[in-house]
Amino acid sequence: MQTRYAQAKKNIVNRFIIWTLLLFTNITIAQSDKQFLSDFLLEDELKSGNQHQELKQYDFSNIWKNTPNEIIYGIIGEDHQRIRVKLLSINKSFDNPNVYDVYGKSMVKGTVCDFFGTITIKKIKEVTELHFGVDNEYKNKGIKKQGIIIAEYSFNEDAQQKHSGIFKGKLFSKWYLNKKDEMEYDDIQSISDSYKNNAFIGIWKSYSTGKEKICNWADWRVPNANQDFDIGAGEFSVSEKYWNKGWMDIALKNQVPNGAIVREKSNKKTKEWWE
Structure with a gap:
């Protein structure tokens, strides 16, 4: 009987920990999304x-x-x-x-x-x-x-x-x-x-x-x-x-900005990586 009680108590504690972690994870994600959105919008509202x-x-x-x-x-x-x-x-x-x-x-x-x-x-x-x-x-x-x-x-x-x-x-x-x-x-x-x-x-x-x-x-x-x-x-x-x-x-x-490296020109079309 004592073993069942202890196991039930342990299960309740584990569920509480899981739900607490999920809550804080969701809060963290929401805060992260809010910060990203603020940066993304620049000064817009x-x-x-x-x-x-x-x-x-x-x-x-x-x-x-x-x-x-x-x-x-x-x-x-x-x-x-x-x-x-x-x-x-x-x-x-x-x-x-x-x-x-x-x-x-x-x-x-x-x-x-x-x-x-x-x-x-x-x-x-x-x-x-x-x-x-x-x-x-x-x-x-x-x-x-x-x-x-x-x-x-x-x-x-x-x-x-x-x-x-x-x-x-x-x-x-x-x-x-x-x-x-x-x-x-x-x-x-x-x-x-x-x-x-x-x-x-x-x-x-x-x-x-x-x-x-x-x-x-x-x-x-x-x-x-x-x-x-x-x-x-x-x-x-x-x-x-x-x-x-x-x-x-x-x-x-x-x-090397502003075209400081000059590449040899070619009339042949360069194939893109997705082609």
């Missing part, structure tokens, strides 16, 4: 509520597929190994206006994988005041609305390919509605040192081992990286500590 219903009829796919791949930077794992991601096809679902079907490719250490998946919009929020850039450059461009998308993504790599797995997480994107009533990628504040867009923040989980790794990427800057990773002020620059993790070309570019 958002309207209260969710403007999803009035804006869900628009097609946001243009925002996610037109960024030049050379300014999309990503990390995988605690050691911040470089990952490259290219979204090749994004189509709004006919069945659900909140869902976008995605096809793309990833590359780590020269290994390229195909992936298929979805981006699912959870919130569409507008800013309280429109921003128009330096010297109000965009003030007379007819911008109707500006804001951010908060979405969830899930991309499944081809299980038949080497070192494949699943990408999952949250996506934060900036947009504006132009005078033609079309959704545009909001790079108006890209001159800001800390500007970033299309921030994918989440994990990659291996099919073979089940092991999870942090995996974040975005336009212009890497989100939620170690504090000693990006040492750039005016532009993205990687600390020497991480150069051997796939970042040597960025290091060379930043050390």
